[in-house]
Amino acid sequence: MPAAATATATAVPAAAAEPSVPTPLPVLGRDVAVPLVTGGEVTYAALDYAASAPALQRVWDDVAAYAPYYGSVHRGAGYLSQLSTDLFENARRTVAGFLDCRADDQLVFTRSTTDSLNLLAAVLPDGCEVFVFETEHHAALLPWQRAGRVTVLDAPDSPARAVASLERALADRDPHGPALVCVTGASNVTGELWPVRELAAAAHAHGARIVLDAAQLAPHRAVSVRELDVDWVAFSGHKLYAPFGSGVLAGRADWLREAGPYLAGGGASRAVTRRADGGVDVEWHETAARHEAGSPNVIGAYAIASACKALTEAGFEALAAREDALVRAVREGLADVPEVRFLSLFGDDAPRVGVLSFVVDGWNSSHFAAALSAEYGIGVRDGLFCAHPLVRRLLGGDTGGAGECGAPEAGALNAIRVSFGAGTPEEHVARFVRAVRELVRDGARWTYRTVEGRCVPDPSATDGPSGA
Numbered sequence: 236m237p238a239a240a241t242a243t244a245t246a247v248p249a250a251a252a253e254p255s256v257p258t259p260l261p262v263l264g265r266d267v268a269v270p271l272v273t274g275g276e277v278t279y280a281a282l283d284y285a286a287s288a289p290a291l292q293r294v295w296d297d298v299a300a301y302a303p304y305y306g307s308v309h310r311g312a313g314y315l316s317q318l319s320t321d322l323f324e325n326a327r328r329t330v331a332g333f334l335d336c337r338a339d340d341q342l343v344f345t346r347s348t349t350d351s352l353n354l355l356a357a358v359l360p361d362g363c364e365v366f367v368f369e370t371e372h373h374a375a376l377l378p379w380q381r382a383g384r385v386t387v388l389d390a391p392d393s394p395a396r397a398v399a400s401l402e403r404a405l406a407d408r409d410p411h412g413p414a415l416v417c418v419t420g421a422s423n424v425t426g427e428l429w430p431v432r433e434l435a436a437a438a439h440a441h442g443a444r445i446v447l448d449a450a451q452l453a454p455h456r457a458v459s460v461r462e463l464d465v466d467w468v469a470f471s472g473h474k475l476y477a478p479f480g481s482g483v484l485a486g487r488a489d490w491l492r493e494a495g496p497y498l499a500g501g502g503a504s505r506a507v508t509r510r511a512d513g514g515v516d517v518e519w520h521e522t523a524a525r526h527e528a529g530s531p532n533v534i535g536a537y538a539i540a541s542a543c544k545a546l547t548e549a550g551f552e553a554l555a556a557r558e559d560a561l562v563r564a565v566r567e568g569l570a571d572v573p574e575v576r577f578l579s580l581f582g583d584d585a586p587r588v589g590v591l592s593f594v595v596d597g598w599n600s601s602h603f604a605a606a607l608s609a610e611y612g613i614g615v616r617d618g619l620f621c622a623h624p625l626v627r628r629l630l631g632g633d634t635g636g637a638g639e640c641g642a643p644e645a646g647a648l649n650a651i652r653v654s655f656g657a658g659t660p661e662e663h664v665a666r667f668v669r670a671v672r673e674l675v676r677d678g679a680r681w682t683y684r685t686v687e688g689r690c691v692p693d694p695s696a697t698d699g700p701s702g703a
């Protein structure tokens with residue numbers, strides 16, 4: 236394979252001499268300037284990593300180095316096609332290594348976590364019971380509703396209660412039938428870490444299997460399928476600094492092999508023959524290809540593998556330590572602002588990744604998020620974060636305050652989420668803390684209006700004094 240195609244372009248920078256927070260990994264967009272409604276420009280502070288993280292520079296460089304060699308996978312006889320096929324299969328091995336999969340696990344490239352969990356839902360054995368907490372992202376809560384008998388467990392208020400609740404639910408089931416537990420590794424709302432190993436032990440003790448939704452965990456912590464003893468794991472490339480439309484489902488091969496293909500089509504089929512009665516007989520692959528019908532997204536898979544290598548080289552211990560420091564900077568920086576209330580299931584001090592949701596008394600969340608963007612160049616998210624039952628429970632019917640941005644119902648029952656990761660500079664978090672303090676103390680400096688239920692600056696930066 237040409238060196239250019241395999242080059243791992245940018246080395247991860249060595250940490251500077253004992254900074255308070257080690258150097259962030261280089262990401263695309265780190266120098267993008269955005270206009271402020273109040274005039275001038277500021278470097279954009281991307282603090283919505285939990286939705287989509289910026290691409291690692293290293294991932295972008297690797298993809299750019301490969302791009303001239305791009306070819307069809309599993310199809311062509313040509314050199315580039317064979318090279319691309321090798322690259323795709325190597326990516327599969329790299330990601331399986333990143334996840335510390337068992338030797339006989341299968342790793343399927345999908346489009347996203349949502350796609351991965353829908354794939355698993357499509358291969359559940361007949362009569363499979365599914366157990367899931369109400370706290371899950373909709374991608375982990377909803378696919379099973381179509382597939383089997385689903386038990387939705389109430390939100391627990393501690394990791395120990397989560398395990399106890401699952402134990403109780405599983406004890407009541409028919410121990411001979413198939414069952415699946417689906418659980419997140421880290422909440423996309425509170426960032427809190429879930430007791431995955433203990434939940435896996437509980438599931439297995441009752442003859443159930445478990446799938447880990449690692450969409451928010453894999454970008455922040457090492458995930459070992461073996462150590463956690465989970466049966467499957469799912470995650471998305473775009474949250475792992477590899478935004479090229481790929482995701483992963485990895486784990487036990489049997490249910491994947493025993494079910495029909497997720498999508499019927501080329502690539503999934505080994506042989507197709509016409510029957511005498513006019514119909515068609517199909518022999519499906521028994522490998523991951525069974526569920527990868529159609530032309531695979533080789534760039535997406537390669538980008539995920541590149542991100543896996545970059546994060547492994549940076550070291551999850553170091554990444555987690557700097558993220559902990561950033562979480563502390565947010566918590567401590569806002570500790571004396573009583574109007575700011577963080578959302579939490581397991582308590583304020585529970586271990587978490589760099590994801591924090593909060594409401595601000597007296598503010599409509601949409602208004603607050605709009606002001607962070609328009610007046611400070613900070614991108615956060617407001618809403619229910621595709622985890623409606625959890626956010627509603629955490630808000631407890633609290634509207635988060637009715638702000639002055641148009642109708643009071645706009646943004647009601649919403650929260651604000653700030654999230655960050657390996658590419659976040661300290662300055663972004665410091666700016667966020669300063670902005671929240673100023674907005675709470677002084678109010679917005681701009682006017683906003685409600686458009687389709689969301690607050691927007693009026694006028695906006697594009698026609699405001701910055702003239703941008």
Ligand SMILES: Cc1ncc(COP(=O)(O)O)c(C=O)c1O
Nearest residue numbers: 347348349372374423450451471
């Ligand atoms: C915990 C969790 N699971 C699943 C998903 C779905 O991921 P995707 O939209 O990439 O399919 C998300 C996305 O935010 C998430 O946070």
